[in-house]
Amino acid sequence: MISAIGNTVAENRTALQEGKCGITSLSLLSSKYAGIMPFGEIKITTEELKKKLNATEPGVTRTSLLALHAFNEAINDSKLSSEEIISFDTALIGASTVGGMCLTDELYNDANKKDGGSEYLSSYDCASVNIYLQERYKMNGPVNTINTACSSSANAIMYGSRLIKSGRAKRAIVGGVDSLAKFTINGFNALHILSSDICTPFDEQRKGLNLGEGAAFLILEKEEDTIGKKIYAVVSGYCNSNDSFHPSSLSDEGDGPYLAMKGALDMANLRKDEISFINAHGTATENNDAVESTAMLRLFGKVPAFASTKSNIGHTLAAAGAIEAVYSILNLTHQEVYPSLHYNRPITKTGLVPVQTYQKMPLQHVMSNSFGFAGNCSSLIFSTI
């Protein structure tokens, strides 16, 4: 994985333990909002990424490069052989909402131009990222791209799990990526949900989210195929539900979040009190944190320990579900939880207090939430082996 607090899983863990915040002013992306708002920007230029990854193909975008960076780490860590990668039963399921639209100005020119055209003509759509990975690794198995806004990569993890369960794939490489773009910055800003300060998830005074960028990939296999291999955790439950309330906000009662969390619990066949920790969606918008709190109270009554890593890296959109899946797995592997940063006092209506210090904690089942525009809500449960 790669995020604003580290280029590898290990670097991310150290940063989380130390309560490091990677949300800063923009230094690489040029935008009018560069000096006005902070972002979870990865401080490696696109050119440096190209060099580091030896990605010399024409038309490769920052989004694809971040994906490749995380993909490579996942492949290396799992020691997947090149035969396994190109095998017809290895699926690649990725998520992106920005795709090549990080090149806002190039896209503007190509969409409006009479002739010529840049090298990026086939790189703008969301699918371009996974097609790049597929071509680079010469993969032959099923490939898919999912876009359910901010819950995209949670759904990619679900879809990959289901491909394996149904016998359509032996293994699935699942994940998500998004890079910062003028497009999303201006979009979220027009909706008045970007904070000019560093975000404060679950705080009464929260002012909105900070956008971030990043990528994460995970490798899923059936339990019987993992003998002798390093296993981090089990995907034990998942559920996708629609809030069906509004195109860009959640209902007060939080039906979508409630049903997603409940469905995941039911699938994992767990009691409410068996969830040890919730990696909350916690974007720090007025709407999300209030609704997510309400839904957690509705479902759990006594809400388990919870926190939001959006306070470390910002909201990485389609990467968030996969990055936070890795964080949830780090929770389980090391039996530790990381602090939600910048929190001051509870939301009056719900009174919930997130974890604020790094601590060791016995953890068996971690729930991870991802809720997106168009009411797309998904929850995942990861369990110790």
Place this chain on the structure above:
Amino acid sequence: MLYIHQSTCISPQQTFLDVNIDVLHEPVENKLKVIEPTYEDIPPGILRRMAKAVRIGVGAALPIIKNFSHIDGFIIGTSNAGMEDCIKFLNQIIQYEEGVLTPSNFVQSTPNALAGQLGLLTKNKGYNITHVHRGLAFENAIVDAMMMLHDHPENNYLLSAVDETSAYNYNIDRLSGWYKKEVVTCEQFYQTNSTGSISGESAIAFLVSGEKVNATARLAAIHTLHTEEEMLIEKQLQYFLEKNLPAGEKIDLLISGENGDNRLLKYYTTVENILDDNITIARFKHMAGEYATASAFAVWLSCQILQTQYIPLHMLKKSIPQSNTKNILVYNNYKGSQHSFILITKEN
């Protein structure tokens, strides 16, 4: 098992409600645009705010969702739904130099806006997903629906595919050389021996379930692959047919995604050569044009043909008189690198 119970189609031809596919509607400057219905069931206030992809997507779904209240979820495939609003918002960003912008184009620009809108209109809190994998977006949606119905055969899903031709994505694909330079008619379409195709769009919805009773067709099997090698397509198709065709049965009809681009003809020829000589071959891109979810139009046509046992003359590339069309193979490829085989059969 995935059974298709209802299907609706808004396309450049007369395919919606009062279907007549014998009369061809011609492309205008190499663009085939959908014939939009009047949308009497959508309140005008809501209709005005809908982006085109959402509008045609909702329009295609409405006849189904209006009369059927037990939908368990929405599974959508689209490559570029929201493209028009996406570029409109982009134009705002550039023209107003990131000034004060209105968010409506941004909210409508996300490809999952249609699935969200359908959930909203039907107050449906079930499964809701949008697959956007370019030329295999609809195919992945099919696989998703198949997996859902395998686990819950009693469920009903709305499986849908939507893509629009905006001036912008037309321009991007034109610059990439995917459209013909010379203006062509439906009749000339396959004889041009030049590069590129014509652009198209559609919104198609299927009501699918695992229950066989009263089904129009069965979507029996699907396979997708990313390659540019004909050899691999050949091998994979042979394996696909061996695995999925019941013993003693053959493909009666090939619906081919041939699109007038002479660079891609080799793939379609490869597929034709693998199949029995005694097979009818039909084409459809002169009706719908080329776009990422064109295979959904072929699946819709398959349902029509299985129901009526009639194929319009203009679709036929090769006709073998036969008593009954039972097994249809749809082969499509998008831009020469994304391929799919879909087997659709009649349930007697």
